[in-house]
Amino acid sequence: MEKSTAIILTHGMLATSNAKTCHGLLRGTERFDILAVIDYQHAGSDAGEVMDGNTLGIPIFASVAEYKNSELPIPKYCVVGVALHGGQLPDDFREELYTAIGSGMGVVCGLHTFLSDDPYFNALAEKNRLELIDVRKPKPRNSLRFWTGDIYSVKTPKIAVLGTDCALGKRTTCRMLMESCRKNDIATEMIYTGQTGWMQGYPYGFIFDSTVNDFVSGEIERVIVDCANESNPDLILIEGQSALRNPNGPCGSEIILSGNVTGVILQHAPGRRCYDSTDISIPLIASEIGLLSLYGARVLAITLNEENMTDAELTAYQRETEATMGIPVVRPLKEGVDRLIPVVREFMGF
């Protein structure tokens, strides 16, 4: 995939979990070459430092206009780098995007507001001969497939990275695991299931939440079958969405059942009490592992999101949970995920 230049608009949210699309792109993308982040709260800082303390050499500008006045080149795209509950484009993002289009940038957006359906955006983009890419726009029905059972012919080992909630690092852990596997000579493909995954440029995937429900199972099957047949990897990793028991949109059983997935890495935030944007308690991790076993999937390891926990608390939780559950409990952002390689190899039958 040839990379396109891009800037990412987070408009004050870079340090929040709403900027997970931006965070994903900063952590690595085969689709874009990121020149800068636009965020008025953090102008002048380095984007990586704001995100997780690791310098990336990617500058932050206060506005698209300020970026335009810098000596950096006009990128091919301005990417909307936030995911918002409800998925609507906030009004104060509009002005920034108007400036971006007026300055010669196309727009990539993964929200539920489709810019290409907006008469004003459409006219502006047409006038400037620029692209509006709505990543979440559903595919036409005749390009979707129903589930057929072909999945059972795939012999490649498959691991899903599921989580106990939304927005706690499933995709990041999945990508880190892909990189670690490749470094360890396990030819690995990662299947994306969200808009950020598309933006990161993995060749196989689909956008789960913008697919008409009846085709979700078939799309899961199709991407796995295509990936196995075309790339023939040693291992397929699948990015999960939401959580099995999140009332805001339960998800995961389709990946296990329709994708015939038997291994799970479970991302968990021990410092988070309730499902994202609700006051509904997240069940105990042992209960989630039990639920997954009823679906026929074995949890190979637990990976931790660090929010609301001190280093000491995380270490204690990690030790206790490893002892209780008898599986590795890993802190990806602190220690990487290389410690998962032995369980992955064991799962693969080595």
Added chain:
Amino acid sequence: MEKSTAIILTHGMLATSNAKTCHGLLRGTERFDILAVIDYQHAGSDAGEVMDGNTLGIPIFASVAEYKNSELPIPKYCVVGVALHGGQLPDDFREELYTAIGSGMGVVCGLHTFLSDDPYFNALAEKNRLELIDVRKPKPRNSLRFWTGDIYSVKTPKIAVLGTDCALGKRTTCRMLMESCRKNDIATEMIYTGQTGWMQGYPYGFIFDSTVNDFVSGEIERVIVDCANESNPDLILIEGQSALRNPNGPCGSEIILSGNVTGVILQHAPGRRCYDSTDISIPLIASEIGLLSLYGARVLAITLNEENMTDAELTAYQRETEATMGIPVVRPLKEGVDRLIPVVREFMGF
């Protein structure tokens, strides 16, 4: 709801489970007044007798042309009365529908083939000034709502009629239970979740499988909240879809979690080994009840589909399962569902 006259096209499939849309309409609909069924395999018989042996006084004609030549009036609609794996309109249905439109009937169709997107159907309907109603056509995005948590303000008891597979009688049991509850002075509303439910004319519902995945949870919540606020019933019943572990399209956890449903009636076909159109075994009923309990729902009773079982086998299964599970096991088509009223009342807190 004022009823419209209709004939139902099953085209040779009336005696098969593919005709479940027709079966549902024959069992009762507030939307249509059914004048006849069109089925070349059973012409001359009574539709009810072919379906389940109970005479309904609804004649079967071999073709739409034959119906047109009878003395019965031209109905407002010809309803496509089959649900097919893949949801595509078979070619041999087309000719019959062309005749229907040419004879002055609109068409109601719940398949995934949208007649209103077909240039030929469209031109024909326009020329004859007739309606093409594609029940499964997704609603426009701006009429869909996201899940908000408002469901927790609904105090009305809610029971979902789920099943251990597709096409085994969930909707029929749900409707029978609604009728039995009403007869027993429990003001009951039934929420539909499939195209046949829409055709039957319940005022609240949505079509689960044609909803973009991200809005499924919100639509479940919306219909329940609207039903509770506008109709204020004593009890809300919800038609389930598919089965929790059907790889062809798992479903049910959204109803439980996003609809905050705590009671389940579980429809089961003990004579069916594998999920519909697959060779994947259906799990044991005890395991399904355990799975539902992990989602926070209690199974109040089991209702049986009678396929592939003798009367003696069903009686034995019924007795054994009641003893093992400690809940009523009922044969709706044989004995009705009045025996469920005590468990429903107990669940409602009486």
